[in-house]
Amino acid sequence: MAITKGPLLNTVPATQKQTLATNYLDLSSAANAGWGQQYVPDLMEKEAEVFGPRTISGFLSQVGAEESMTADQIIWSEQGRLHLSYKGLVTNSTGANNGTGATNTITVTTDIDGLTPDSHGVRVNDQVIIANSNGVHKCIVTAVTGVLAFEVLAYDLGAGGLADTTATTGTTILVYGSEYSKATSYMTGGTSTAQQESRGANEPVFKTFSNKPIIMKDYYEVSGSDVSKIGWVEITSEEGANGYLWYLKAESDTRARFNDYIEMAMLESEKNVDGTSIIDGSKVLPGSVAATAGVGTEGLFAAIESRGNITSGITGVNAATDLAEFDAILAEFDKQGAIEENMMFVNRATSLAMDDMLASMNSYGAGGTSYGVFNNSEDMALNLGFSGFRRGSYDFYKSDFRYLNDLATRGGINAAAGAQAIRGIMVPAGTSTVYDQQLGKNLKRPFLHVRYRASQTDDRKMKSWTTGSVGAATSALDAMQIHMLTERCLVTQGANNFMMMK
Numbered sequence: 001m002a003i004t005k006g007p008l009l010n011t012v013p014a015t016q017k018q019t020l021a022t023n024y025l026d027l028s029s030a031a032n033a034g035w036g037q038q039y040v041p042d043l044m045e046k047e048a049e050v051f052g053p054r055t056i057s058g059f060l061s062q063v064g065a066e067e068s069m070t071a072d073q074i075i076w077s078e079q080g081r082l083h084l085s086y087k088g089l090v091t092n093s094t095g096a097n098n099g100t101g102a103t104n105t106i107t108v109t110t111d112i113d114g115l116t117p118d119s120h121g122v123r124v125n126d127q128v129i130i131a132n133s134n135g136v137h138k139c140i141v142t143a144v145t146g147v148l149a150f151e152v153l154a155y156d157l158g159a160g161g162l163a164d165t166t167a168t169t170g171t172t173i174l175v176y177g178s179e180y181s182k183a184t185s186y187m188t189g190g191t192s193t194a195q196q197e198s199r200g201a202n203e204p205v206f207k208t209f210s211n212k213p214i215i216m217k218d219y220y221e222v223s224g225s226d227v228s229k230i231g232w233v234e235i236t237s238e239e240g241a242n243g244y245l246w247y248l249k250a251e252s253d254t255r256a257r258f259n260d261y262i263e264m265a266m267l268e269s270e271k272n273v274d275g276t277s278i279i280d281g282s283k284v285l286p287g288s289v290a291a292t293a294g295v296g297t298e299g300l301f302a303a304i305e306s307r308g309n310i311t312s313g314i315t316g317v318n319a320a321t322d323l324a325e326f327d328a329i330l331a332e333f334d335k336q337g338a339i340e341e342n343m344m345f346v347n348r349a350t351s352l353a354m355d356d357m358l359a360s361m362n363s364y365g366a367g368g369t370s371y372g373v374f375n376n377s378e379d380m381a382l383n384l385g386f387s388g389f390r391r392g393s394y395d396f397y398k399s400d401f402r403y404l405n406d407l408a409t410r411g412g413i414n415a416a417a418g419a420q421a422i423r424g425i426m427v428p429a430g431t432s433t434v435y436d437q438q439l440g441k442n443l444k445r446p447f448l449h450v451r452y453r454a455s456q457t458d459d460r461k462m463k464s465w466t467t468g469s470v471g472a473a474t475s476a477l478d479a480m481q482i483h484m485l486t487e488r489c490l491v492t493q494g495a496n497n498f499m500m501m502k
Helices: 059-063 193-197 246-268 300-306 325-337 348-360 410-419
Strands: 065-069 074-081 085-092 106-113 125-131 133-146 149-154 169-180 204-212 214-223 308-310 341-348 388-391 395-398 424-428 431-436 441-446 448-453 462-470 477-491 499-500
Touching: 059 246, 059 341, 074 477, 106 125, 125 149, 149 204, 149 462, 204 431, 204 477, 246 300, 246 477, 300 308, 300 424, 300 477, 300 499, 325 388, 325 395, 325 424, 325 499, 341 348, 348 395
Parallel strands: 065 448, 308 499, 341 395
Antiparallel strands: 074 204, 074 431, 085 106, 085 169, 106 149, 125 133, 125 169, 133 149, 214 477, 341 424, 388 395, 424 499, 431 441, 448 477, 462 477
């Protein structure tokens, strides 16, 4: 009978008292991998948190609210302007300025916001202001000649005509009142009964907008064996839990990343346009069984770019970093809802530029001795930052927007986007009144709020469940799967009150 000795027996003698690979375990070899070296290092078990807070979520929770919905679409309406104001041109029938007996035809081309209207609301006997580079004249409407045209006579020109502006649309028209003769009915003086009757009482107008939720999913999987292993690295999850089970770290990171995706999707998402490469009747979303129309959802950035305001700054480098640019922003806000309190979420460069701008307004700013409304002394730290300021009748509150700074998120995109980089956004504070189609009544809601799918049967705001054979066994899979799902969309009401800085 032959006896076979094991090949790894430690039987080689040493001539000196020293540690050799032949008489000690070679802890760095593949055969003994996992032990380390014979000279034990000073082990720092705690995982170093070198990036600080890694999540970027939290913006929407500061400026908005969340509300459930039970439909595939959310529809809301926004009120129109109260007063009648248009852009257009003037045509003089005599072809000469201030001609005697001239007929002054005003043709409406756009409303005051630059949109082409279906018709105007001007009526016979209305008093209007006609203003352009040739002068400002108060007029009375004598006839309505079309859905986008009417005739006027100027108070200060008698029967004379206004200056032609046929070649330009730089004429502004504003209705400011009306004047009637004694013992007359409404809207007398028109050229025909049909024209008079076609301009009855003005009805309020509104614009309807809609958005749809998207379904977002993610999951984490770990085998049953790995769940049972203890690691030597002590980890801390984003929620603050700590321990030596590595799968807890991985699951926490997956959940934190999914929460960030939820917020990023509400900021960045775009609605698909039918006929694009995503949906053209033959190409569909992965997993779909038929062509899908109208995929995607409208995020905050898309809403502001399509319905809001954009400023690129006076210098074209950093938006809103001098008073001239802020004055231009105030002038635009005056034309819109004139919301007095606005929150600014900006990247680091813009935040510092605003601090420098505000510091330069201080008489001691040039010497670097005084920033802000406080008394500096030689023993106190110098505060070089501002959290808010007031200009005109508007209050602005400034906050850093981590999403625009983090190199792994929008910060990296901004670095490559050049002039299209987003430097910050201005969000109005407070609430807006809108008509909710689903509830059938007017409601006050924040300008920004998230709508998520929920009912008595299933709440999909942030749904999470566990499957597999680990813990509470639900299947024969020797693993634990943690699933995450949400279905939601962002409602941006009154986007005309928002400002994007590029």
